[in-house]
Amino acid sequence: MEEFLRLIIGKYNYWIYITLMMIGLYAMIAKNNLVKKIVGMNIFQTAIILFYISTGVKKGATIPIIEHSHDAAHQAVRAADYINPLPHVLMLTAIVVSVATLGVALAVAIKVYHRYLTLEEDEILKQIREP
Amino acid sequence: MSEHYPALLVILPLLASFFISAAGWLRPACCFPLAVAALGASLLVSLGLLSIVIGGGPVSYRLGGWAPPWGICYQVDHLNALVLAVVSVVGFINLTAARTHVKKDFPERAGPFYTLYVLFVTGLLGMVVTGDAFNLYVLLEIAAITGYALIAMGKGRAPLSSLNYIFMGTIGACFYLLGVGYLYIVTGSLNMEDIARLLPPLHGSKVVTVAFVIMMVGIWLKMGFFPLHAWLPNAYTYAPSPVSSLVAPLMTKVMVYVMIRMVVTVFTVDYAFGVLGLNEAVVWLAVIAIVAGSVLALAEKDVKRMLTFIVVAEVGYMVGGFWLGNRPGFTGAVLHIVNDALMTLCLFLAVGNIVYAKGNSRWESLPGLFRTMPWTMGALVVGALSIIGVPPTCGFFSKWYLLLGAIQGGHYGFLAALLFSSLVSVVLFFRIFEMGYFEPLGAPHGPTHGQDGTTTVREAPLGMLAPLWITALGLILVGLYTGQIVGRVIRHAVPAMMF
Numbered sequence: 161m162e163e164f165l166r167l168i169i170g171k172y173n174y175w176i177y178i179t180l181m182m183i184g185l186y187a188m189i190a191k192n193n194l195v196k197k198i199v200g201m202n203i204f205q206t207a208i209i210l211f212y213i214s215t216g217v218k219k220g221a222t223i224p225i226i227e228h229s230h231d232a233a234h235q236a237v238r239a240a241d242y243i244n245p246l247p248h249v250l251m252l253t254a255i256v257v258s259v260a261t262l263g264v265a266l267a268v269a270i271k272v273y274h275r276y277l278t279l280e281e282d283e284i285l286k287q288i289r290e291p
Numbered sequence: 292m293s294e295h296y297p298a299l300l301v302i303l304p305l306l307a308s309f310f311i312s313a314a315g316w317l318r319p320a321c322c323f324p325l326a327v328a329a330l331g332a333s334l335l336v337s338l339g340l341l342s343i344v345i346g347g348g349p350v351s352y353r354l355g356g357w358a359p360p361w362g363i364c365y366q367v368d369h370l371n372a373l374v375l376a377v378v379s380v381v382g383f384i385n386l387t388a389a390r391t392h393v394k395k396d397f398p399e400r401a402g403p404f405y406t407l408y409v410l411f412v413t414g415l416l417g418m419v420v421t422g423d424a425f426n427l428y429v430l431l432e433i434a435a436i437t438g439y440a441l442i443a444m445g446k447g448r449a450p451l452s453s454l455n456y457i458f459m460g461t462i463g464a465c466f467y468l469l470g471v472g473y474l475y476i477v478t479g480s481l482n483m484e485d486i487a488r489l490l491p492p493l494h495g496s497k498v499v500t501v502a503f504v505i506m507m508v509g510i511w512l513k514m515g516f517f518p519l520h521a522w523l524p525n526a527y528t529y530a531p532s533p534v535s536s537l538v539a540p541l542m543t544k545v546m547v548y549v550m551i552r553m554v555v556t557v558f559t560v561d562y563a564f565g566v567l568g569l570n571e572a573v574v575w576l577a578v579i580a581i582v583a584g585s586v587l588a589l590a591e592k593d594v595k596r597m598l599t600f601i602v603v604a605e606v607g608y609m610v611g612g613f614w615l616g617n618r619p620g621f622t623g624a625v626l627h628i629v630n631d632a633l634m635t636l637c638l639f640l641a642v643g644n645i646v647y648a649k650g651n652s653r654w655e656s657l658p659g660l661f662r663t664m665p666w667t668m669g670a671l672v673v674g675a676l677s678i679i680g681v682p683p684t685c686g687f688f689s690k691w692y693l694l695l696g697a698i699q700g701g702h703y704g705f706l707a708a709l710l711f712s713s714l715v716s717v718v719l720f721f722r723i724f725e726m727g728y729f730e731p732l733g734a735p736h737g738p739t740h741g742q743d744g745t746t747t748v749r750e751a752p753l754g755m756l757a758p759l760w761i762t763a764l765g766l767i768l769v770g771l772y773t774g775q776i777v778g779r780v781i782r783h784a785v786p787a788m789m790f
Contacts, residue, residue, distance in 0.1 A: 176524065188458050201461050208472070214346045215476050247475070250425055263605050264436050265457045268443045271450035284451065 315402015577611025620696025
C-alpha cells in the first residue's frame with residue numbers, strides 16, 4: 161500500500177496527464193454535443209503537452225539560460241542544473257497544431273450547425289435517418 | 292542544385308501555397324496554373340531524386356546544415372524515393388482532373404481549394420522524406436488538417452463526416468506523438484537513425500514496448516486499419532470528387548509507409564519481429580481487415596461508398612504483407628503501396644466522372660453508362676481488373692508477391708483472405724459492369740428521361756478523361772515494368788534481416 165502511494169505521489173504529474181487524457185477521451189466518445197466533443201479533443205491534446213513538459217523537468221534545476229556566458233569557457237556547464245528545453249520547444253509546435261485542429265474543428269462544427277440547425281448528435285442522426 | 296532536392300521537394304509547394312492563397316483573393320484564375328507549376332516542380336524533383344537514389348544510393352540532407360542528432364535530417368533511400376514519386380505523381384495527375392470539378396462545384400472557392408490541395412501534398416511529401424520522428428508528426432498534422440478542411444468542402448453529410456474524422460485523426464496523431472515522447476524519454480533523441488542506434492540495449496524496457504504499441508495503434512487509426520476504420524467510409528464518400536480521389540489513394544498509403552519506416556528504421560526488424568513477436572497476431576488482424584472490408588463492400592449500393600470499403604480491405608493487404616516479415620511479403624507490401632495508389636486513383640477518378648455527369652454514383656445511375664460514357668467506363672474496367680488482379684495490370688503482381696510471402700511464411704489464413712477478397716472483387720465489379728452494360732437506360736429503376744429513352748448524359752470533358760486514361764495506362768505500364776521496379780528499387784529497400 162505504502163509503495164503504491166509512493167508510486168502515485170512520486171510520479172503525480174504522469175498520473176495527472178493520464179487522468180486528463182482519459183477525461184478527454186471520455187468526452188470525445190460519450191458526449192452528445194459536438195462542441196463538448198471538441199472540448200474533449202482539446203483536453204486530450206493538452207494532456208500530451210503536460211506529459212512532454214513534465215519529462216523535461218529536473219528537481220532543483222533552473223531555466224536553460226547560461227549565466228556569465230562571456231567567460232563560459234572557464235566554467236563547465238552542468239546539465240543537471242538546467243531543465244531540458246527540448247520537450248518545451250517541441251510543445252510550442254504541438255500547441256500550434258492543437259490550436260489549428262481546434263480552429264478547423266470549430267469551423268466544421270459551424271458548417272454542421274448551418275446544415276442541421278443543431279449540434280446534438282442524436283438529433284442530427286435522427287434528421288439523417290428520416291429525410 | 293540536385294543536392295538540395297530533398298529540401299526543394301517540400302519547400303517549393305509550401306511556398307507556392309502562400310502565393311496560391313494570395314492569388315485566390317487577387318486573381319482567382321491564376322490559382323490553378325500556380326498549383327500545377329508547384330506540384331509539377333515537386334514531381335520533377337521527386338523523379339530526379341528517384342533516379343539519383345537508383346544511381347548512387349541513399350541521400351541525406353541536413354536542413355540548415357545542422358548535424359543529424361540535433362538538427363532535422365531528410366533521409367531519402369530506395370523505400371521513400373519510390374513512395375515520394377508515387378505521391379507526387381498521384382497528386383499531380385489528380386490536380387489536372389480537379390479543375391473541371393472545381394469550376395462546376397465551387398468556382399468561388401478555387402483559391403482555398405488549391406491552397407489546401409497543395410498544402411496536403413506538401414504534408415505527405417514531408418512525412419515521407421523526413422528522417423526525424425517529431426518532424427513527421429508536424430507534417431502528419433499538416434496533411435491531416437488540410438485533409439479535414441478539404442473533406443468538409445463537400446455537400447450534405449460531408450461536414451459531419453469530416454468532424455468525425457477530426458476526432459479519430461486527432462486521437463491517432465496524438466497516440467503517435469505520445470509514442471515519440473516515450474522514445475524520447477528513454478533515448479533522448481528524435482532522429483530516427485539515432486534512436487535506432489540507441490535502442491538495442493533497451494529492448495527489454497517496458498517503456499519501449501509501450502512506445503511501440505501506442506505508436507502502432509495511432510498509425511493504424513490514421514490508415515483506417517479494420518477495427519479502427521469507422522471514420523474512413525463516410526469521410527471518403529461525402530468528400531467532393533477531386534478530394535476523394537486525392538485523399539483516398541494517398542493518405543492510407545503514406546500511413547502504411549510510415550508504419551514500415553517506424554518498424555524497419557526506428558524499432559528495427561529484430562525488435563518488432565524477434566523481441567515482441569507480434570507478427571502472427573497482426574497478420575491475423577490483417578486477415579480480419581481484408582475479409583471484413585470485402586464483405587462490407589458487398590453490402591453497399593453506391594460505387595463510391597463501395598470503393599471506400601475496398602480501400603479498407605487493401606490496407607489489410609499491405610499491413611498483412613509487411614507483418615509476414617519475409618522478403619516476398621515486404622516486396623509485395625511496398626509494391627502494393629505503388630499499385631494501390633494508382634488503382635484507387637483510377638477508380639475514384641472514374642467515379643468522379645460518373646458523379647460529374649449523373650450527380651451521384653448510386654446503382655440507379657449506372658444503367659446504360661457503357662453507351663453514354665464509354666471512355667470513363669473503359670478506364671473503370673481497367674482499374675477494376677487491377678483491383679481483382681488480372682495479369683497485365685499491376686494489381687496482379689503485388690498480389691502475387693503477397694501470395695508468395697504468405698506461402699513462404701506458412702500463413703494460410705492470409706493466403707485464403709487474399710483469394711477470398713479477389714473473388715469478392717470479381718463479384719463487386721462485374722455487378723457494376725452488368726448494370727452498366729446490359730440494363731437498359733431509364734428502366735427499371737433509372738431516373739425518368741424523355742419518352743423515347745433519350746438522355747442528356749454525355750461523356751465527361753477531355754480535361755477529366757485525359758488524366759483518367761493516363762492513370763489507366765499507367766496501371767498496365769507499371770504492371771509490365773514490375774520487374775524493373777522490384778529489381779532496381781524495392782530489392783534494395785528490403786531490410787537485410789528479412790529473407
